[in-house]
Every structure is written in C-alpha cells, then in structure tokens.
Amino acid sequence: MSAQAxxxxxLMIMGVVLFFACTCAFFRWKIVAQVIACVTMLALTSVMVWAGWILFSVKVKKDA
Incomplete structure (x- = not known):
C-alpha cells in the first residue's frame, strides 16, 4: 500500500472521529456553541472523507 492510499x-478515519466529537459536543455544549461546532465539524468531516476517498480511490485505480 502506497503512502497516498x-x-x-x-483522512477518512479522522473525518469519522471528528464526526463523533461533533456528536458528543452537541449534547454537552450551549446552543450557540453547538451550532458553531456542528457546522465547523461537519464541514471538516465532509472535506476529510471526500479528500481521503479521492486519494484512496486514485491509488486503487492505478493498481488495478
């Protein structure tokens, strides 16, 4: 497996971890902090998973 994969x-694992962190924060923090945290975390999560999937799928296609 290459460094790119x-x-x-x-990146995908970090995205999932951030998603769970967001979920935990949602139940503990005040309303304003919840909204800010969730918007930020979901944006980071989607970017990380998307970028991770692209890096991984490009490598898999090259190997095939």
Missing part, C-alpha cells in the same frame, strides 16, 4: 485512509 495510507493518507487517504487516515
């Missing part, structure tokens, strides 16, 4: 997997 590993980076893709790490």
């Amino acid at each position: 590993k980076h893709g997997i790490v």
